Every structure is written in structure tokens, then in C-alpha cells.
Amino acid sequence: MKNTIKMSLAAAVAVSAFSTSAFAGSLEDAIKDTTISGKVEVGYNWEESQVSNSAATTNADEWEYDIDMTLNSKVNDMITAQVGFQADHAISITAGQNTDNSKTTDITLTKLNFTAKTDVATVIVGKQGQPTPFLDDERGDGIVALVPAGPVTLAAGFFTGMNFAVTDQITAAAVIGSIGSVNASLWYLTASDVVKGYSANLNGKFGPVNVDLTHTALDYEGVNNTVAAYADAEASLTKVIASMDVDAVTLTLGYGMTNDQDTHGRGRGVDLENGDHDAKVNFALDDLELDALNDADAFLIGAATSFGKTSVSALYLDGSSTASGSSLKTDFSELDLEVAYAMSKNFKVSGLYTTSTVTTSSIDTDHDTLQLSMKYKF
DSSP states (O other): OOBOOOOOHHHHHHHHHHHHTTOOOOHHHHHTTEEEEEEEEEEEEEEEEEETTOSOEEEEEEEEEEEEEEEEEEOSSSEEEEEEEEEEEEEEEETTEEOOOOOSOOOEEEEEEEEEEOSSOEEEEEEEEOOOTTOSSOEEEEEEEEEEETTEEEEEEEEEOOOSSSOSEEEEEEEEEEETTEEEEEEEEEETTTEEEEEEEEEEEETTEEEEEEEEEEEEOSOOOSSGGGTTOEEEEEEEEEEEEETTEEEEEEEEEEOOOSSSTTTTOTTSSTTOTTSTTOOBOSSOBSTTOSSOEEEEEEEEEEETTEEEEEEEEEEEEEOTTSOOEEEEEEEEEEEEEEEETTEEEEEEEEEEEEEETTEEEEEEEEEEEEEEEO
16 A cells, blocks of 8 residues: 655655755655555564474574565656665574674665656666566566557566575566456566576466466576586476355365476476575465475465454465485475454454474474564555
């Protein structure tokens, strides 16, 4: 949600300077076409891990604080300026004591760009979030162009300064459009000439059922990986998720699978960044993900409903995978239970409990987490 609000003097001066550059003008004129949006979140996370053949139990507690803010300012009838900041702070707790020695929180510049909108194209230049489905919240410095072409939109982008495992720059292109009631997109990506691949998505409503189908494939060409077997690897992940409303309950069914190469396996995964399981191409719940698993498949089932301002949901994931180059099989399952209370349309209190089990060679690794959060969006 975005609202035009009165800003502090410091923020107003900053926006005034940013929007007007070297041209002098009144402060009121500088901020009257400026909107601000973002979120403030306070969270507490607890987790416990237990291995069946070990008496040791690992516990962890952590407080998390997150502030995101974006300012959009109209420069003229064609140009819009955008500035974004983020401040994250985590405080770990051991034996009831705060073990975080940092006294300050660094503020990160997440966005600083200009958007030009014409009848021919929309072009965004500067620091911004990359738009591809291969990464979650990765940001970089670059340019994105969106060109309407009849029933489809053509997109292209180039980014440098990326900060993830495989490469530091990406080039991407996409075709996005609709076919009747079905939305379709096709993304192609190259990353520093060592990773190339595509992701195709179809989603739409067929009668009472919403269906989302995605297939992603990447080819890692001589990636300098510490695991030699991952060099020149091919990775693919296919997933389909269907949902429908039955009275006041939303039911969800899903299936995902990865490729089954016997030699090179999954490589670094189809989302380019280890642990980035929120990328759109991945198939995951809060703890477990398919992206980094070889010869894996998993089923997902879930249900959600609401009672006034309170919503509850349950998701269950069950699957297995085979280690690359061997017959070693791993079984895994996860159950997520979430309760959320929307005190107002922009403030929510929620709790998420997750329990997962991973079984390899008759050894169970159990992992339980509890996440409590309060989130305000503006």
C-alpha cells in the first residue's frame, strides 16, 4: 500500500535534493508528488535440531528487526525517481544472554534509479531489484527495458554487481503475455557466460481450479566450483501447483521434481543461489526445498481458511531424493502450521510452526522452528 504522507525535514531535504538536482525550488513542490511505502517488522525465531544417533540437541534463539522504505518521486511527466533503504538487524541469544556485540545497524541502499515511461517503452536505469524468477531478493546495478508488442510484453535487462554464488552479472530477456485466461512467460538468462538457461511458466484458472506450471532448466558450463562433480552440470526443476476454493476453505495440491543425472547431478540449482529457496522457480516450504536436490520429487498438500480477521493454514510436503552418482536415498517431510491475525489492513501478527524430518541411512534429523512476527506495511 502506498500513501502520500508528511515526511521528516531530513527526508524531505534528501528527496528535494534528489528530485531537483541542481535546480532550486520550493520544498513543498519537491515533496508534493512523492510517495513512500515499506514495512516495519519485528520477529522472534526459535529452532531446535536433533539427530537420532546423537544425544546432542542444537538450540538457537534470535530476534530479528527489518525496516524497508521506498520513496517514489515524480520528476516530470516522463521521469520518476526511486530511492530505497533497508536495515536488518539480528540478535542471537545463548543461554538467555544477548550474544550480539554490534551496537549499530547498517543501512543499505537497495534502490536508486530513474524510470522513463514513453509510448514505446518503459526503461529503468540504476540500482534495482532484478526481475527474473531465478533469484529471490537479489539486487544489482543495471538497466531493464519493457516494450509492449501487441498481446505480449518484451523485457530485457543487464545487471552487474550481483552478490551470489555463481556469478556477478546477468543478462536476461523475456516474453510475457496472456492467451485467453492463461498467463504465460518465458525467461532466458545468461550469467557471466558460465550459466545459461530458461524458465517457462503457465498459470490460469480452469473452471474452479487455479493451475500454475513452471519448468526451469540451466546449464552450468565449467563453473569454478569447489565440488568438481558439479562443473558442467545440468539442472532442471518442474513443478505444478493447483488450488481451489471449497466453501470457506482453499485447498492446494502440488508436485515438483528435479532431473536425475547420475554423474553431475543438480549442480548449484535452478535458482542460482544456494539457500535462496524463495525464488519463483523453486519448490519449497519454510525449511525444505527441492532446488539443491538430485533426482528428487515431492508432493504438497495444504488447506487454508479464515475466521473474520484470523486466518489459519497448514501445508505438508513429502518427498525423496537420490544422491548424485550413488544409490543413496533420502526421504524428507515437513509440516507448516500458521496462524495470523490482521488487526488492521496494514498490521498483522502471525505465528509459524515448522517441523521437518530428513532420513538418510536410517538416521533421522529432526528440525523444529517457531517464528513469531509483527509486521506493519505502509
